[in-house]
Amino acid sequence: ARLAQRHPKLRVVVPAIRAEADRVRAIAAGWALPQPAVVVATAVERRDAFAAGDLALAASGTVTLELARQSVPMVVVYRINPLTYSIARRLVTVRHVSLVNLVMDREIVPELIQDKATPDDMVRTLTPLIERADLRDAQRADLAEALSRLRGPADDPARPSARAARVVLDLASRRLESA
Numbered sequence: 001a002r003l004a005q006r007h008p009k010l011r012v013v014v015p016a017i018r019a020e021a022d023r024v025r026a027i028a029a030g031w032a033l034p035q036p037a038v039v040v041a042t043a044v045e046r047r048d049a050f051a052a053g054d055l056a057l058a059a060s061g062t063v064t065l066e067l068a069r070q071s072v073p074m075v076v077v078y079r080i081n082p083l084t085y086s087i088a089r090r091l092v093t094v095r096h097v098s099l100v101n102l103v104m105d106r107e108i109v110p111e112l113i114q115d116k117a118t119p120d121d122m123v124r125t126l127t128p129l130i131e132r133a134d135l136r137d138a139q140r141a142d143l144a145e146a147l148s149r150l151r152g153p154a155d156d157p158a159r160p161s162a163r164a165a166r167v168v169l170d171l172a173s174r175r176l177e178s179a
Helices: 002-006 018-029 043-052 063-069 082-091 099-104 119-131 133-151 160-177
Strands: 013-015 038-040 056-059 074-078 111-113
Touching: 002 119, 013 043, 018 038, 038 043, 043 063, 043 160, 056 063, 063 074, 063 099, 063 133, 063 160, 074 119, 099 133, 111 119, 119 133, 133 160
Parallel strands: 013 038, 056 074, 074 111
Antiparallel strands: none
8 A cells, every 4th residue: 555655556466365355455446445355266377476476575485486487576465473484594595585695695686574463564675676677677677587597408308497497487378277
């Protein structure tokens, strides 16, 4: 709602699984937006929404690859149970949570994790991407590079990491293309 106040042409589209679509629609109906949020619940709707999107606020996971395949700049938000997060921080030693950042081994998409995933932080992080085409274009270029790295070198298709990357990309592609 805060972003919509500053950017009245903003259109919010929320992907949801079919089983939760009505509940998500009811929640979204309470948001103070100039235009009602659109809830998409099928794979075709999601694919079309991603293809038409200019910017996304995404949960960490394979959705970042789906958005990357559609060249949609994004900000990743990740919140889990605080106790789980505290334990995971001690056991897992990765610098990033989103797949595209992990592939690039640097932050190409902003990540708002746990206490940084506040409405204020989301507005602060999304605003420059809304207002500056050069930032969106730079992120699109980085996303294309991340996908290229995931595909792996053409001369070594048997490499385990290349096979794993193809599986992940195929799953993301099927998720976008299935009805």
